[in-house]
Amino acid sequence: MTALEELLAVMATLRDPERGCPWDREQDFRSIVPHTLEEAYEVADAMECGDRPAMRDELGDLLFQVVFYAQIAREEGSFDFDAIARGVVDKLIRRHPHVFGERRETSAATQRATWEAIKAEERAARMDGDQPPSALDDVPLALPALTRSRKLQSRAARVGFDWPEAHHVVDKVREELAELEEAMADTPWDQTHIHEEMGDLLLACVNLSRQLGVDPEQALRDGNRKFERRFRGLEGILADAGEDPESVDFQRLEAAYQQAKASDRGS
Structure with missing residues (x-):
């Protein structure tokens, strides 16, 4: 028995109506989605840390989520793990005609264009005939x-x-930032207006990151990590001076942050 076959068997046992785990038996497709998202982020965290043992473990946890869905689907007779694997194999072959077919691409850019054209054809084939196709079809709402x-x-x-x-x-x-500043000039603040203008500003920032070839989600994750590192440095600087962040004014906090920032850059 391969490791994958054993994993599938373990999952079936966990879902067994008589001797399985009560928690696992209670789950359905919707209830395990939050766990799947959490596991995907834990994979990303392990990747960013470069921790190979953690990467192995977290990828295993993510694979278990797929196996969990497959077992639920097998029980209801809709599909199983083999169907999932066969589907992705067929999709990869279909989307890589330059590798598995006659077509030959001359660059990564032309290959990307072919990939997107094939995906567009797949989306059109899945669409309800009563709904006109859109370039924005099938962008999941659940994405960050x-x-x-x-x-x-x-x-x-x-x-x-x-x-x-x-x-x-x-x-x-700059235009969207100016519109946000105009909304902030109102007294009292119209939170609905500010909310809308803040959304427009963020949308423009995401557009800029895309134009620059920067993934905004990853950039913000990296920015968060940098802020956390520097703020912890701020706390260390204040602790060495016998000071508490909650007992000093903002100017002192800012000075300590700039000191931590300079130290962080130097390292």
Whole structure:
């Protein structure tokens, strides 16, 4: 028995109506989605840390989520793990005609264009005949907002709805920031208006990151990690001076942060 076959057997046992685990038996497709998302982020965290043992463990946990879905589907008679694997094999072969077929691509850019054209054909084939196809079809709502925004804007760009150069998007960011500042000038603040303008500003920032070839989700994750590292440095600087962050004013906090920032850059 292969390790994968054993994993499938373990999953079937966990779901067994008589001797399985009560928690596992209670789960359905919807109830395990939050766990799947959590496991995917734990994989990403292990990758960012470069921790190979953790990567192995977290990828195993993510694979278990797929096996869990497959077992539930097998019990209801809709599909099983083999059907999932066969589906992805067929899809990869279909989307790589330059590898598995007659077609030959001359660059990564032309290969990407072929990939997207094939995906568009697949989306059109899945669409309800009563609904007109859209370039924005099948961008999942459950994606993190930054990632979904980038995907939506990338789809729009493929049909020509895009700024020709990145500096035009910088101008758009400035325009949206000015509109947010105008909303903030109202007294009292109209939170609905501010909310809308903040969304427009974030959308423009995501567009700029896409133009610059930067993944906004990853950039923000890296920015969060950098802020956390420097803020912990701030706390260390204050502790060495016998000070508490909650008992000093903002100017002292900012000075300590700048000191931590300089030290972080130096290292």
